Amino acid sequence: MREMTYAEAIREALSEEMRRDESVFFIGEDIGVYGGAFGVSKGMLAEFGPKRVRDTPISETAIVGCGVGAAMAGLRPVVEIMFSDFVAVAMDQIVNQAAKARFQFGGQFSVPLVIRTPSGSGTGAAEQHSQSLEAWFVHTPGIKVAVPSTPADAKGLLISAIRDPNPVLFLEQKLLYRTKGEVPEGDYTVPFGQAAVRREGRDVAVITYGRMVARCLEAAQAAAAEGIEAEVLDLRTLAPMDREAIIRTVKKCGRVLIVHEACRTGGVGGEIAATIADSEAFFWLDAPVRRLCGEDTPIPYNRNLEDSIVPRVPGITEEILRLARREASWPRA
Amino acid sequence: MGVPRETLRELYLKMAQTRRFEETAARLFTEGKVHGTAHFCIGEEATGVGVCSALAPEDLIAQTHRGHNQAIGKGMDIRRMMAEFLGKETGYCRGRGGCMHIADASVGSLGANGIVGGGIPIAVGAAFAQNYRGQDAITVCFFGDGAANEGAFHEALNLASVWKLPILFVCVNNYYAMSTHLSLHMNIKDISVRAKSYGIPGFSLDGNDVVAVYTATLEAKKRILENGPELMVLNTYRIMGHSKSDPQTYRTRDEVEAWKKKDPLLLFRNRLVEAGEFLASDLDALDAQAARDVAEAVEYAESSPEPKVEEALQDVLA
Numbered sequence: 001m002r003e004m005t006y007a008e009a010i011r012e013a014l015s016e017e018m019r020r021d022e023s024v025f026f027i028g029e030d031i032g033v034y035g036g037a038f039g040v041s042k043g044m045l046a047e048f049g050p051k052r053v054r055d056t057p058i059s060e061t062a063i064v065g066c067g068v069g070a071a072m073a074g075l076r077p078v079v080e081i082m083f084s085d086f087v088a089v090a091m092d093q094i095v096n097q098a099a100k101a102r103f104q105f106g107g108q109f110s111v112p113l114v115i116r117t118p119s120g121s122g123t124g125a126a127e128q129h130s131q132s133l134e135a136w137f138v139h140t141p142g143i144k145v146a147v148p149s150t151p152a153d154a155k156g157l158l159i160s161a162i163r164d165p166n167p168v169l170f171l172e173q174k175l176l177y178r179t180k181g182e183v184p185e186g187d188y189t190v191p192f193g194q195a196a197v198r199r200e201g202r203d204v205a206v207i208t209y210g211r212m213v214a215r216c217l218e219a220a221q222a223a224a225a226e227g228i229e230a231e232v233l234d235l236r237t238l239a240p241m242d243r244e245a246i247i248r249t250v251k252k253c254g255r256v257l258i259v260h261e262a263c264r265t266g267g268v269g270g271e272i273a274a275t276i277a278d279s280e281a282f283f284w285l286d287a288p289v290r291r292l293c294g295e296d297t298p299i300p301y302n303r304n305l306e307d308s309i310v311p312r313v314p315g316i317t318e319e320i321l322r323l324a325r326r327e328a329s330w331p332r333a
Numbered sequence: 334m335g336v337p338r339e340t341l342r343e344l345y346l347k348m349a350q351t352r353r354f355e356e357t358a359a360r361l362f363t364e365g366k367v368h369g370t371a372h373f374c375i376g377e378e379a380t381g382v383g384v385c386s387a388l389a390p391e392d393l394i395a396q397t398h399r400g401h402n403q404a405i406g407k408g409m410d411i412r413r414m415m416a417e418f419l420g421k422e423t424g425y426c427r428g429r430g431g432c433m434h435i436a437d438a439s440v441g442s443l444g445a446n447g448i449v450g451g452g453i454p455i456a457v458g459a460a461f462a463q464n465y466r467g468q469d470a471i472t473v474c475f476f477g478d479g480a481a482n483e484g485a486f487h488e489a490l491n492l493a494s495v496w497k498l499p500i501l502f503v504c505v506n507n508y509y510a511m512s513t514h515l516s517l518h519m520n521i522k523d524i525s526v527r528a529k530s531y532g533i534p535g536f537s538l539d540g541n542d543v544v545a546v547y548t549a550t551l552e553a554k555k556r557i558l559e560n561g562p563e564l565m566v567l568n569t570y571r572i573m574g575h576s577k578s579d580p581q582t583y584r585t586r587d588e589v590e591a592w593k594k595k596d597p598l599l600l601f602r603n604r605l606v607e608a609g610e611f612l613a614s615d616l617d618a619l620d621a622q623a624a625r626d627v628a629e630a631v632e633y634a635e636s637s638p639e640p641k642v643e644e645a646l647q648d649v650l651a
Binding site: 025051054056057059061062063064065066067068069070071072073074075077092093096097101102103104105106107108109110141142144164165166 | 456
């Protein structure tokens, strides 16, 4: 199968949907001539013209609000927020407007809006350009959240998102934009709420998403060299979350490591752990559930500091091995 | 008056219906029949009714939380409005939104917003859609003087201007951002000058003169379809408190009494009779019709079923 980058896969998904459906349009800051801050929309202005690919002022509230209104009026907007940190500037339009419109108006309106935005640390962009804010939106009923980990998923999930009648926050992983992978040609979708087992195993269930998937796979590989087989579950979408898949992998492995880049406290990992604790999976646990997450700190600028506060392969490997060997040192309350 | 007699009749009836609707809603509150809140536009009827009566069915509106006049002006069903006020299943939002979120897609209302200024960017998006489809229609975006200080207002006007979208921004200036007088929340007297910063026309007029509001909207719509957005400021006054729990300590009785003399419904009635367009008895008959319509709406709402608790989770997602 042909290979392409994560960024190319996103561009292909968006372009194919725009060719297929005249009601899809794309707005955002510097997405036109400039091609997007990360080059995702390079060439799209030339193909679709300024009616459908349109640069906006630096006005995140107006960008998302325009998307909400156009969606309520029957179009299928895709809006880009240049860095996911800037969703904070548009929070009212996302949380109070997009996520509520269907419910508060008694089902009269759909809001088929996609908010695409690059998320995560690792680029030296510091505190206001590096966060992983998915938990805010998982905690907001009425909006879906996708965090694709591969080019193939990026394409298939984005096509699903564009066709979805609900608002979707599409959290692209900025460190994955240039990574390559096999991507099927043409029209296919990856459904929301369906996790993927990226590696089969029996000893430890590693539950993760986004750019941590690759690190967990690498760590699982390293653990395998020590005779420990970790299973790696990629959630792909966090709202809806595939709770059945979580329960399944826990029942299979009995030990659980949850890994995410976002900071620990109030993070999605807590929700995953709770899902295990209040399901039948609890009875299959051989050890307490472990979380390896970003530290509870803003993202620092310095490379070493930045690297030190998110889960890394050696740390993940170590946790897998400790869990498997029941050596984990459990934090005391 | 330069307006067909049938239109004058419609304007009067809608204003009378709005007034009656709100007086009745206020009474239902005191009778303890309402769980929730409402924001009354008594004194401001000419704004929403005047603007919306000048629109075509395909024109869209984004309403405010103080928008019963806007809703009735655009042709919403008073029975379903009252049912929503009482939180009933037959209400516009199936009892999920209440008065603050009343909406009717079938008449082109994108809904009332509980976030001050929250609807302004949404209206820009609706106008974008009309423009995108090449429709011969506009979106009207209502908001108050308080909302003109929200960032959303400035972002939205700028974007609409840059993209020349078919939108009429209507600032209903009732001089109070909840309790804070205009003189304390902005350092200009005429809000319409803000249009200038965004390179669009802005103008102010007496928001208690329904004929002037109606006519100005008709004319603005023609210009907007050619040239893009405009900002229209309607100066008016909120006779009632902000919401049901407002002690109104921030204004004097004299001020309220002075504005009551400029009651838009009373002014319009006198003018219609003086101009010989209608007999006082014609207008009495319209008042009676409004009273009947509202009484019927109350009956409809009260006899309507409550939403089912088993359906509380519906419509979170499609």
